[in-house]
Every structure is written in structure tokens, then in C-alpha cells.
Amino acid sequence: xxxxxxxxxxxxxxxxxxxxxxxxxxxxVAFALLFARFFYLQVVQHGAxxxxxxxxxxxxxxxAPNRGLILDRNGVVLARNYSAYTLEVFPAKVRNLERTxxxxxxxxxxxxxxxxxxxxxxxxxxxxxxxxxxTRLSDEEVARFAANRYRFPGVDIKARLFRQYxxxxxxxxxxxxxxxxxxxxxxxxxxxxxxxxxxxTDFIGKAGIEASYQHELHxxxxxxxxxxxxxxxxxxxxxxxxxxxxxxxTLTLDIRLQQLVERLFGERRGALVALEPRSGAVxxxxxxxxxxxxxxxxxxxxxxxxxxxxxxxRPLNNRAIxxxxxxxxxxxxxxxxxxxxxxxxxxxxxxxxxxxxxxGERRFRDSKPGGHGTVDLYKSIVVSSDTFYYxxxxxxxxxxxxxxxQHFGFGARTGIDLEGEATGVLPSPEWxxxxxxxPEQQKWYAGETISIGIGQGYNAYTPxxxxxxxATLANLGAMYRPHxxxxxxxxxxxxxxxxxxxxxxxxxxxxxxxxxxxxAMAGVNREGTGARVFAGAQYTSAGKTGTAQVIGxxxxxxxxxxxxxxxxxxxxxxxAFAPVENPRIALAVLVxxxGFGARTxxPIARAVLDYYLLGRxxxxxxxxxxxxxxxxxxxx
Numbered sequence: 001x002x003x004x005x006x007x008x009x010x011x012x013x014x015x016x017x018x019x020x021x022x023x024x025x026x027x028x029v030a031f032a033l034l035f036a037r038f039f040y041l042q043v044v045q046h047g048a049x050x051x052x053x054x055x056x057x058x059x060x061x062x063x064a065p066n067r068g069l070i071l072d073r074n075g076v077v078l079a080r081n082y083s084a085y086t087l088e089v090f091p092a093k094v095r096n097l098e099r100t101x102x103x104x105x106x107x108x109x110x111x112x113x114x115x116x117x118x119x120x121x122x123x124x125x126x127x128x129x130x131x132x133x134x135t136r137l138s139d140e141e142v143a144r145f146a147a148n149r150y151r152f153p154g155v156d157i158k159a160r161l162f163r164q165y166x167x168x169x170x171x172x173x174x175x176x177x178x179x180x181x182x183x184x185x186x187x188x189x190x191x192x193x194x195x196x197x198x199x200x201t202d203f204i205g206k207a208g209i210e211a212s213y214q215h216e217l218h219x220x221x222x223x224x225x226x227x228x229x230x231x232x233x234x235x236x237x238x239x240x241x242x243x244x245x246x247x248x249x250t251l252t253l254d255i256r257l258q259q260l261v262e263r264l265f266g267e268r269r270g271a272l273v274a275l276e277p278r279s280g281a282v283x284x285x286x287x288x289x290x291x292x293x294x295x296x297x298x299x300x301x302x303x304x305x306x307x308x309x310x311x312x313x314r315p316l317n318n319r320a321i322x323x324x325x326x327x328x329x330x331x332x333x334x335x336x337x338x339x340x341x342x343x344x345x346x347x348x349x350x351x352x353x354x355x356x357x358x359x360g361e362r363r364f365r366d367s368k369p370g371g372h373g374t375v376d377l378y379k380s381i382v383v384s385s386d387t388f389y390y391x392x393x394x395x396x397x398x399x400x401x402x403x404x405x406q407h408f409g410f411g412a413r414t415g416i417d418l419e420g421e422a423t424g425v426l427p428s429p430e431w432x433x434x435x436x437x438x439p440e441q442q443k444w445y446a447g448e449t450i451s452i453g454i455g456q457g458y459n460a461y462t463p464x465x466x467x468x469x470x471a472t473l474a475n476l477g478a479m480y481r482p483h484x485x486x487x488x489x490x491x492x493x494x495x496x497x498x499x500x501x502x503x504x505x506x507x508x509x510x511x512x513x514x515x516x517x518x519x520a521m522a523g524v525n526r527e528g529t530g531a532r533v534f535a536g537a538q539y540t541s542a543g544k545t546g547t548a549q550v551i552g553x554x555x556x557x558x559x560x561x562x563x564x565x566x567x568x569x570x571x572x573x574x575x576a577f578a579p580v581e582n583p584r585i586a587l588a589v590l591v592x593x594x595g596f597g598a599r600t601x602x603p604i605a606r607a608v609l610d611y612y613l614l615g616r617x618x619x620x621x622x623x624x625x626x627x628x629x630x631x632x633x634x635x636x
Contacts, residue, residue: 062200065219068246093154176208177293219246252281273467280480328546331455357390382528393453402428427458466588474577477507545597546573547636574601
């Protein structure tokens, strides 16, 4: 009784009620906060969350444009597009890529080369949205995967446009090829401010016209609003802004002439460039061997890449603009013109050619043992007297030679609309100072000038430079920049944009001197070193044979082609233009290790001129050199 009397019921009630009050208040505050948050989300932020929900439901997908076509001057399609299905993986949506590919391979055939390509693309392409596991699926494979698609999150089928080169290797160094956009490509596109236009595009021009006219061929990307499911797969298209196709490009190239030259070369290595002297339009542009650009369309596999990259024939090397070769005796007409212009020789200047030229203690041998006897300037070109040009080079001096030759484009890029053109080497004391490091190497010796006069020594030019020089000579000193594109057709507006000829310079040369050299070159094909090849021609032509040493010979050492390995034999060269009275075509031919110019390069030039001027095909293509050719030929 005493203990019960000690408890304060009123106080306990008070504290109980206080706790209940605090708990109730806390519940009210909590509900108030929840209500406020719900109100904020449902009312205040309603618009924002509706947009997010729409974003989750609707995906904005870039639409890659159709790439423009490439055609030859007669409308023959050289590069086009076709549609095919590709099985692609989205790396960001796949946890284990190797396992996913292995599981897919149980359903759709995935070859080792496909796996190798995928690994290569993963290493080279960062942040790629999707990468191909297999390209160009059959209808049966598409149906099989579609029925099992739910098993492979992060893998889907896409319809893609693929580039196709219907003529295979033909004109491969002109057309180039496309390839997947790399990180470096992306950086360049960002620098140019056009990266947004390449979203959704996986491929870009890597070489040739495909690269140099990339932005013309590409077009404008479009966008597509697609309703998607929870797995991110498209359900239906809600809206579409169509992509605008790239422009079609028509080349100056005659593909029939191009293919003729390629067949004439056969298995031999070399290059030919043929120009229209009065415009610079490229009629044929051959670099042999070539390659099949179709191999690069969806990523070249390692085996083919290794075969192309490690081939001793270097098929990926564009010899026409990147190969550097001594011009040999094709240099002599320009030396003769320099002598006339600089007053070192006249058309009546005569020397006695004993078959050698002595400078100091060294004897420079002529290609003809015993020499050519009495030689004037005309005959020096017709019979290709080395002795005459040894002496002339010594009289002119290296500075005068270099100063004159630069006007014809030797040692400078031609400006042709292709990437990767080499500069070449026009030798001079200044060039040698910049080229070598040691003082004893930098000094120019007078004896080095002698070999320069016959197109040897340090001389090194591209076939394109040689073609430009002879086209300028044919055109009486008017030099037009070589170009491969004739016009560009805008597929959106239908407008045609012509590529106008560009006159680089008009050489200030005396007409009588130009005409003299042209007549002498006509004499080469009529009575000189090219007479046998051009016998019976129904047009007048001018030319010059050339033979360029690959290895140097010791003094008094005689060159014997039969004792030299094939890749160390002399190069065969020929330059020509026709008809003489109104030149329509000028060309330079180089056959690596082909020997005498009149034996290998000149017949190719004759066949080209016959076809272009007369529409006549040669009776036999790829005819091997005749065993009846003399062991030693006069001149080169």
C-alpha cells in the first residue's frame, strides 16, 4: 500500500502524453515532407520528368548518308554502295564480350578472321557504339538470329551500306579505299568542326579519291526518332529527318585506257601517268602492282593485311606519286633546252663523241662503246649520246641545271588531287647541305654534276613529275596542274560543278628553242632509239627513251643484265606526246628493273598512244621481251 501510494500518476500521464505528442508531430512532419516532395515531383517537375520518360521511350538515332558514287569520264561506275545485314555487338551493353561472341558463334558462323577483326577494331576504335561480329549475313542467318535475339542482350542486327569497287584492283591507287573511323580520324574531324556530321558513320576515306574528296562524298547525316522497349531495341519510327546523300564524283580517267595499261604491265612493277597537256586532266594513272580495295570495306583481316604490307612488291605503295626514280636519259631534252636558253649551246654545236668523257682522273662511259662520232644537239637527243650531256653538264654547272629544271616541276609536288605525293630530289649544293650532316658529305663536288646531266646521280623524281614536265614541253611551256576529278554532281540540287584547269605557270621560253627540242624528240621515234617501236605509226609522236641505273658500277666495269638479280637491274623509262603538231596526250612510263627504255617502257607507250588516238588495241598483251633483242642496244 505504501509503495503504490508513492507513484505519481499525473506525472506519468503527462510524460506519456508528451511522447505521444512528439511522435504525432514527427509523423505529421514526415507526411508533410513526403507530400511536399510528391508535390514537387508530380506538379513542379512534371514537365521535366515527362521529357525524361519520353527520352527513355524515344531514342534519337543519327542516320548515315549514302556515300557518293565515283565514275570515270564515260560514266562507268568505279565505286558504289550496296545494302547488307551486319551482326553487331554493343560493347557498352555486354559484360563479357568473349563469352557473348562464343555463344553467338553457336548460332551464326563466326570465323577466326571475324574474331581477329573484332579484336583489332576494339584496340583501334575507342568508344565505338557498335562493332561488327559478322558482316553480310544471309537471309537465313538473319531469320535464325531474329528468332533467338532475346538470348543475346547487347547484340543486334543492323542494315548497313557497304562500299563496293566493281572492277577490283583496277585503278586502286586512284580510288583508294575506305576504312573504319579511328580515334585519330575523330580528332581531325573535331579540329575541322564537322564531327557532328559523322555521328552514325563508321567509315571514312583512307586513301586515294576516297580520302582527298571525303567531304564531298560523305553527304549530310540525318536523324531518326525511334520508340524503344526496355531492352533498348527499336519498336517503331516516330519521326525522321532524312540524310542527304554525298555528291557523285566523275573522274577525268578513261577506265578502258587504264585497264589496257594495267594489262600491258602484267606482273611487272612500275607506273604510268598520262595527261591532257592543255588542261592537266589525268587520262590514265597506273601504279603496279595494285590491290583490291574491297578487302578494306569492312576491315581488312590480319592475313590479307600482312600479305599486302609485307609483300616485296609493295602493292600499297602508290609508285606514280610516291615512288622516286632517276629519270635517266629522259632528262636530256630538258638539258638540251637549258643549253639553248642559257646560251651554252646552239642547234649547230658539235662535239666528237669517242664513247667516254674524262673529268679529272675519272672516265665517264657512254652507253655505246666507241661512241657516236660527230654529234650535234639534234643528234644528241635522237641517239641519246651520254658523252654530249656529260660535257654539257660540266659546262652548265649544278646551279644553272637546278635553277632551270625547277621551272618544269622537277623536285616539287605536282599538286595532283591525291594525298601522299612525294617531293622528289632536284640536286643542288643547297639540297646537299640540308640532306647530309657531316661536313665532308655536305660539300658539292664538280664530278657529281657530270652524272646529273644524264639523269643519274642524286636525281630522283616521281612518274607524275616526269609526266607533268613532258606535258609542259608538249604544251610549249604552259604548265597545268594535274587533276583527276572532272566534275562533281550535287545529288540534292542536281547542280554540276566543273573542276576548271589551273594554269600553274607559263614558262618564259623561246618558241624556237621549244620547237627544236620537240623536233628532236620526234626524231627519236622516227630515226632514233624509239624508231623500231614506233615504226608504222599513223600519227606523229615525240618521245625519249631512258634507262636508269639501280646499282652503281665501278669505273670501267661493264653492266651485264644477265649477271644481275632481277630487282637490281636497270629501270626502263619512256616519255612521249602525240600528235606532235597538236598534242592531245603526254605520258611518262616507268617499268622497274625493265632494262632498256626502248625494250620495255616504249612498247607500253606505243600501245597507249595507238589506243587513245586510233582506238586500236595491241595484237598481243603482256608480250615478253623478245629473245632476239641484241645484247647491247645503242642509246637508251
